[in-house]
Amino acid sequence: MRKAISDVGCGELANRICRERCGSYLTTSYIFGIFCLATYSTLAAEPAPPGPFTETECITCHTERDPNLIRQWREGSHSADSGIGCSNCHGENHKESAIIARKDQSCTGCHEGPASHSYSTSKHGIITRLEEARQDWRQPLQRGNYRTPGCSYCHLHNSDHGDTMAPDRGPEVRQWICAGCHSPRYVRELFANGNRQLEIADLKLTEGESLIASAVDDQTDALPKLRKSLNHHRHNVLLGIAHQSPDYQWWHGQPALDGDLIRIRDRILQSRRRKSLADNLEE
């Protein structure tokens, strides 16, 4: 995870910069050391120019200032490869650029549908919306600064420009973020429960897939449609667990999968009956 300036001790940072800029002079010249610290403090205090800027300008200037952040952005799912740039989240100038990106509205425009709806039906989503006007959005997305997590608090935590919640980061990262506000034991129980729910959803998915595979006689598009519905509802269970939405775990998730299985069995039974009727008529 990228270290924010506030997480690095002042002395450590000044030392690092002096070492980079002045090399061994620092050890031989006390006066020069003072000069270096003065140069560093002007760099740190440099105000952000107002803008507006083009995408290339954002990247060029910030590659020099925040190489780690730019690398995460390039390797993540919001990179130039997916056609998403800095200004999609931050706007085109520096006025409140971090504040704009921290609010849910910077994400929900592109991620409308189940990803946003599962969050807006969770306690996190409801409280964040109700308290939006009272929240101090100038605070960085770190422990202790927010009462509930919004989209960016979880996914771009502490200026992480990759995805803090990506499965390949492992469960420990998530656990650490949740445990900033909940007890570690509660979080472990939620995760175990989530894993069981996904296992059950996967059993239903496998059963539906194998029923569909066995129905070789049905050449209509009815079963492919039902397969799509199965996958959609399995994804809802994932989102329900990810975003802690009871509606998506239960209403749009597990019972919807049960409904798919009933419809698949009905459809297969119907087409077998129709086929045997047709066979009888032919005889």
Ligand code: HEC
């Ligand atoms: C000419 C250099 C330059 C350009 C171009 C530039 N920035 Fe910056 N940016 C800065 C400086 C300087 C700061 C303030 C010090 C810092 O945080 O590094 C800053 C700060 C920021 C911050 C943090 C603001 C805060 O409140 O903490 C964000 C976000 C940001 N820039 C995004 C962008 C985006 C998006 C673009 C393009 C639309 C852009 N910048 C273009 C130099 C630049």
Ligand code: HEC
């Ligand atoms: C998917 C949305 C998104 C994209 C795309 C994005 N950012 Fe950010 N950025 C954020 C959020 C959210 C924050 C606030 C993080 C925090 O408070 O910890 C942030 C914070 C920053 C900061 C402040 C870092 C700090 O530690 O104070 C800078 C600088 C920045 N972004 C620059 C950029 C640049 C340059 C690009 C394009 C290469 C970019 N961002 C692309 C969402 C985004």
Ligand code: HEC
């Ligand atoms: C300009 C549109 C746009 C904006 C703004 C945007 N995203 Fe995305 N996001 C995308 C696209 C496109 C992808 C890549 C989807 C894919 O690879 O299937 C993506 C991928 C993701 C992923 C990974 C999901 C996956 O299936 O790989 C997450 C998580 C995510 N975005 C969260 C956010 C958050 C949080 C914000 C707000 C800070 C945000 N996005 C802002 C368009 C956007």
Ligand code: HEC
């Ligand atoms: C409490 C933390 C949290 C909040 C708040 C949150 N997310 Fe997520 N999100 C997760 C987790 C955990 C995952 C699951 C990642 C996985 O296991 O694949 C996830 C998954 C996703 C995915 C990928 C789903 C997929 O198709 O695989 C997207 C897109 C996404 N979130 C967008 C958002 C958006 C947009 C918001 C706000 C409207 C938001 N998230 C709020 C934690 C959060």
Ligand code: HEC
């Ligand atoms: C920034 C603080 C914060 C973070 C981070 C956070 N939560 Fe929460 N969460 C809350 C608050 C506040 C509530 C509302 C508590 C209440 O019911 O009064 C809540 C509610 C919940 C609920 C609903 C509880 C209920 O009684 O209905 C669940 C489940 C939950 N969180 C799970 C998680 C998980 C899992 C994560 C990590 C992916 C997480 N939370 C991250 C603050 C946070």
